[in-house]
Amino acid sequence: MGSKPRIALFIGILCISIFPVLVKMALVPGLISAFYRMAIAALFIVPYALFTKQLKLYDRKTMGLIVLCGMCFGLDIGVWNIAIQGSTATQATLLGNLAPVWVGIGSYFFLQIKPSVNFWIGTVLALIGMVTLVGVEVFVKLSFDIPFLFSILSGLLYATYILMSKKVLGQVGVVPFMSYSILVSTIFLAFLNLVMGSAFTGFSAEGWMTLVVQGIVCQLLAWLLISYATQHMRATRVSLSLLSQALVAALLAWYFLDEAISPQMIVGGCIILIGIGLTFVNKPLIGRSN
Numbered sequence: 001m002g003s004k005p006r007i008a009l010f011i012g013i014l015c016i017s018i019f020p021v022l023v024k025m026a027l028v029p030g031l032i033s034a035f036y037r038m039a040i041a042a043l044f045i046v047p048y049a050l051f052t053k054q055l056k057l058y059d060r061k062t063m064g065l066i067v068l069c070g071m072c073f074g075l076d077i078g079v080w081n082i083a084i085q086g087s088t089a090t091q092a093t094l095l096g097n098l099a100p101v102w103v104g105i106g107s108y109f110f111l112q113i114k115p116s117v118n119f120w121i122g123t124v125l126a127l128i129g130m131v132t133l134v135g136v137e138v139f140v141k142l143s144f145d146i147p148f149l150f151s152i153l154s155g156l157l158y159a160t161y162i163l164m165s166k167k168v169l170g171q172v173g174v175v176p177f178m179s180y181s182i183l184v185s186t187i188f189l190a191f192l193n194l195v196m197g198s199a200f201t202g203f204s205a206e207g208w209m210t211l212v213v214q215g216i217v218c219q220l221l222a223w224l225l226i227s228y229a230t231q232h233m234r235a236t237r238v239s240l241s242l243l244s245q246a247l248v249a250a251l252l253a254w255y256f257l258d259e260a261i262s263p264q265m266i267v268g269g270c271i272i273l274i275g276i277g278l279t280f281v282n283k284p285l286i287g288r289s290n
Contacts, residue, residue, distance in 0.1 A: 005232035009241055012225030017248035019218040021256055023081055027207035030081030032198045033214065035189040038074060040215025042182045045224075049179040058172060065168050066177060069161055070184025076157035078189060083150035118278050119237070126275030133247070133268030162230065162238065169231040178227055182219070241276050 023033065049055045057063065168177055193200070203211070230238050247269035254261045 005229045008225040009229035009233070009238060012222045012229065013242060013245050014248060015217050015222035015225070016242075017245040017252060019214065020245075020249045021252050022210045022214055022218070024253070025206075025210060027210050028203050029198060031078050031189070031196060032193050032200065033211065034074065034077040034081050035186065035193050035198075035200075036211040037077060037214040037219050038182055038186040038189055040212060041220040041223075042179075042186045044216070044220055045175065046179050046183055049175050052175070054173060054176045055179060056176070062168060062171055063180075065164055066172070066180045067184050069164050069168060069177075070181035071188050072157050072161045072164065073181060074185030074188045075192075076154050076161060077185075078192060079150040079157070080154035083154060119234075122275040122278035124275070125278065126272045129268045129271030129273075129275055131268070132271055133250070133265050165227065166230055169227060174224060174227045174231060178220075178224060247272055 023030070028036070046055075058066070165177070165181075226238065226242075250261060250265055250269070
């Protein structure tokens, strides 16, 4: 494996790390924000895919998986937006970032490449880093309410999307996959917003600006890069690497929202990065390779 997928993953993580900061500003309601994130991305990628003649119909099973990916990702963004606006960003991020555990379990049962020993060691270490980053007091104050359940659901949906997209990207190119899945997400979220009676207009200029940034940077650019990385890397490795967005988001929140960064957060961030780094070590840390 070359360095290109790793570089793409790194830049993609930087792009999605802006997202929690934008959502926490609460300039636009969570569910409608998710719709515009997808719709704005669709305005760019779908015409491009049509112009370059990359869109085509695949077999029924592949198209079904693409549709499920789109619905899964759209619902994930919607419930996570609601969770982060309905509770603390820290709690929502922590619970949503259980996704690597679900990806590891799902990979064991559904993908040919099974999670390595290094993956599980790295996952445990990264989760310890997450706990250190957010503080043990967050667990003491966990509110077992709707936002709590939505945060857990977001992690499960995120993991399901990573696993399904890994399977689809073995047969479908990144651009057609993204075009179809974003289009499905847009339609699905439009329907949900209509059912919920959401207002599609009436936002401030700053609100519209955050929606444009979400659509172009956090969705289009970020997930083109992450999908490319997913196509060439293990799904477990990608999902665990995405945990580093918590660290980057904390740095961005410090810079843009004046949120404090404590020594504890720095230590937690370092532990997360060490855990992620272990998954890139090919030689087993425990036991022998076959």
